[in-house]
Amino acid sequence: xxxxxxxxxxxxxxxxxxxxxxxxxxxxxxxxxxxxxxxxxxxxxxxxxxxxxxxxxxxxxxxxxxxxxxxxxxxxxxxxxxxxxxxxxxxxxxxxxxxxxxxxxxxxxxxxxxxxxxxxxxxxxxxxxxxxxxxxxxxxxxxxxxxxxxxxxxxxxxxxxxxxxxxxxxxxxxxxxxxxxxxxxxxxxxxxxxxxxxxxxxxxxxxxxxxxxxxxxxxxxxxxxxxxxxxxxxxxxxxxxxxxxxxxxxxxxxxxxxxx
Numbered sequence: 001x002x003x004x005x006x007x008x009x010x011x012x013x014x015x016x017x018x019x020x021x022x023x024x025x026x027x028x029x030x031x032x033x034x035x036x037x038x039x040x041x042x043x044x045x046x047x048x049x050x051x052x053x054x055x056x057x058x059x060x061x062x063x064x065x066x067x068x069x070x071x072x073x074x075x076x077x078x079x080x081x082x083x084x085x086x087x088x089x090x091x092x093x094x095x096x097x098x099x100x101x102x103x104x105x106x107x108x109x110x111x112x113x114x115x116x117x118x119x120x121x122x123x124x125x126x127x128x129x130x131x132x133x134x135x136x137x138x139x140x141x142x143x144x145x146x147x148x149x150x151x152x153x154x155x156x157x158x159x160x161x162x163x164x165x166x167x168x169x170x171x172x173x174x175x176x177x178x179x180x181x182x183x184x185x186x187x188x189x190x191x192x193x194x195x196x197x198x199x200x201x202x203x204x205x206x207x208x209x210x211x212x213x214x215x216x217x218x219x220x221x222x223x224x225x226x227x228x229x230x231x232x233x234x235x236x237x238x239x240x241x242x243x244x245x246x247x248x249x250x251x252x253x254x255x256x257x258x259x260x
Contacts, residue, residue, distance in 0.1 A: 002027075002028050002029030003028055003029065003251045003254055003255070004025060004028045004029045004030035004247075004250060004251065004254055005028075005029035005030075006029070006031065007029070007030050007031065007185050007186065007250075007254060008030070008031045008032075008033060008179070008183045008184045008185045008186070009025050009030045009031070009032050009033070009184075009185070009186055009187075009188060009250065010033050010034075010035060010179070010184045010186070010187045010188060011025070011032055011033070011034045011035070011188055012035055012036065012037040012038070012187070012188060012189055012190070012194050012198055013036065013038075013188075013190060013194075014036050014038050014039065014040045015034075015036040016040070017040075017067075018034055018036065020243045021188070021243040021246060021247070022034060024243050024244070024247050025247060025250070028247060028250075028251070030250070031183065033175075033176075033179045033183060033184055035171075035175075035176045035179075035198070036169055036171070037169065037189075037194040037195075037197045037198035037201065038166055038167075038168075038169065038191060038193055038194040038197060039166070039167045039168065039169045039170075040068050040140075040164055040165070040166060041164065041165055041167070042072055042075075042076075042163070042164055042165070043072070043141065043162055043163055043164055043165050044165060045162065048162070049076055049080070049161060049162065049163055050076075050079075050080045052136065052159055052160075052161050053076055053077060053080040053081050053161060054080060054081065056077065056080075056081045056084075056085060056088070056136070057081075057085045057088075058134055059085075059088060059134045059135065059136045059159075060087070060088070060089060060133040060134050060135065061088070061089050061090075061091060061130070061133060061134070061135040061136070062084075062088055062089070062090050062091070062135075062136050062137075062138060063090075063091045063092070063093070063121070063135060063136070063137045063138065063147070064090070064091070064092045064093070064097045064100075064101065064108075064138045065093050065097070065137065065138060065139040065140070065143070065147075066093065066094070066096070066097055066139070066140070067096045067097050067099070067100040068140060068164050069097065069138040069139050069140065069163060069164065070092070070097050070100035070101055070104065070138070071100060071164075072138075072163040072164040073138035073161060073163045074104055074106075075163075076161070076163045084106065089109040089110075089126075090106060090107070090108045090109055090110075091108060091109060091110040091111065091121060091124075091126070091127070092108045092110075092111045092121075093112070093116060093117060093118060093120070093121050093147075094111070094112070094116035094117075094240070094241060095111060095116060095240065095242065096241055096242060097111070098111040109126065110124050110126045110127065112124060116240055116241065117219065117221070118144060118146050118147040118150075119146070121147065122146075122147065122150050122151075127151070127154075128154065129154075130151055130154050130155065130156040131154060131155030131156065132155060132156070133156050133157070134156070134157045134158075134159075135151055135156050135157065135158045135159070136158075136159050136160075136161050137158065137159070137160050137161065138161045138163055139160060139161070139162060139163070140162065140163075140164045140165060140166050141162050141164070141165045141166060142166075148160070166191075166193045168197045168200065168201070169197070169201070171201070173201050173202070173203070173206070176201065176202065176206065177202070177203075177205060177206045180202065180206050180209040180210055180213075181209055184209075184213060185213070185214075186213060186214045186215070186216060186250065186253065187210070187213050187214070187215045187216070187231075188215075188216045188246055188250070189215055189216070189217050189218075189222065189226065190217075190218050190222075190241055190246075191222070192221070192222055192225040195217075195222065195225050195226050195229055195231070196225070196229055198210070199229050199230055199231075207230065210230075210231070211230050211231060211232045211233070212232060212233050213231075213233045214233045214234040214235070214236065214253060215231055215233060215234070215235045215236070216235075216236050216238055216246060216249045216250055216253065217235055217236070217237055217238065218237070218238050218240065218241040218245075218246075219237065220237060222237075223235045223237055234253070236249050236250075236252065236253045237249070
């Protein structure tokens, strides 16, 4: 049985990453409207990235913050260092990053199994005894500092390899504004940047519709960002950032609507 029949779902993942979620939603009967609210691209600071990667052999750990960090990080390693040093241990913040590593033929030594954020990774035993070790964190431009700060407090030497950039898409919003008025029943958001950019791109006219729509998010932190930004509708937190978890959260939300 299709659980999302005739439900208009706004998918805001970056263009290169929304196909799988769109396919699952359509298989479940949803009417999918795609509007990438976040643009992902390689860092503009290539010289700085190259400089740190030439020293990759000196590091004990490489931590990948996201699937994008895996994609752009491995590409940068290949361009600036060559093969991954055999002694380098790999860690990821989430299952998606671990899956991306596996698809590249690599195996993460550490991946949280139930809390897919910096705190979840820091709780792993391997991340508690890092005094004297050198750690390189692959991430996008900016972001939370808790992972680096905590590892420093535990005695590690920590550096960033900022290998990609997040930015607001330069796109025509005409179709989005029209869909917000008549076609969208629920919004999916998977990052704080996307939540903020969607709000800005919608403008005053679009925000009048957007602020009341229910939203599916991937973490309590993202729920907080949505509230701060101006989203006032119901917010449902998915169990993880995976496409399957997003669909399950949407099904749960739909079921709740049907039982009211």
